[in-house]
Amino acid sequence: MPLDKPAAGKARRLPPLNLFRAFDAASRHLSFTLAAEELLVTQSAVSQQIRQLEEFLDVRLFRRLPRGLELTHEGTALAGSVSEALNMIGRACGKLADPTAPAILSVNAAPAFASKWLAPRLKRFMDRHENIRVTLLSSSDPVNFNRQDIDVAIRWGGDDWDGMHADPIGGGAALAVASPTLLDGTPAGATLKDLRHLTLLQVIHQPHWTLWAEAAGLGETGFADTLYFGDAGLMIDAALQGQGICFATPLLVEAEVQAGRLVPIAGSEIDLPERFHLLCNLDMRDKPKISLFREWLLGEVTA
Helix, strand or coil, X not given: CCCCHHHHHHHHCCCCHHHHHHHHHHHHXXXXXXXXXXXXXXXXXXXXXXXXXXXXXXXXXEEEECCEEEECHHHHHHHHHHHHHHHHHHHHHHHHHCCCCCEEEEEEECHHHHHHHXXXXXXXXXXXXXXXXXXXXXXXXXXXXXXXXXXXXXXEECCCCCCEEEEEECCCEEEEEECCCCCCCCCCCCXXXXXXXXXXXXXXXXXXXXXXXXXXXXXXXXXXXXXXECCHHHHHHHHHCCCCEEEECHHHHHHHHHCCCCEECCCCCEECCCEEEEEEEHHHCCCHHHHHHHHHHHHHHHC
């Protein structure tokens, strides 16, 4: 027979936690008086809480005898589960309050920064701070520390980060790079104008590459074709495969340039009004795990 709606709804709700605490104490002592002494409340308060729990569950949990209490079958079944649940809650709270327990740091970084710069270096931070465990997430979504379960974020943008503490990461510069295989046979010192027969690799919703070229005093430089990407990391991967020229901040391509897998184009570096920023909640910036991460990351950039 199907349950009616009120009964089904009642089964899904839980009584207040203090009712379970009173029941646990009473089931262990088989005495409302001793349970009250343990909980530092009156005997009548414990008796009332047990009655409320029985009414909520619609069962008898104790038999009231002349010389004490006795658990009913339903009370015995419930007592073990309640004791286990309260112990689990106590252990979990103890771990949170334990100063020796590892701290969890949740970092949400722009995808390209996460994969090209941060992920290869995170082991250094963990080796230096063994008591901090890092969870690295990647996203380009707007940051809201009051609604998102993250400690710090790394995003690309200008200097206006309302309601957040923001540390600029590196300088606001960008340069054009390409695979040496793509540039094979190109004269040394070739400029962007000399390479306009190649394909431009560009991130969607970013200023057109030719505007940056004009800002650098290179004049208008048309390219044979343009290939668009939703993320700078994918764009850089395409450049590594020799698909074209891309324009990126040095932070994202420094490892590839140092290894010779990408080559800077002569005279292509320009200043930009935007850069990566390390963001955190204003009220949390001095929290030890966040402060240590900020100090480490900014030190890595200038190393």
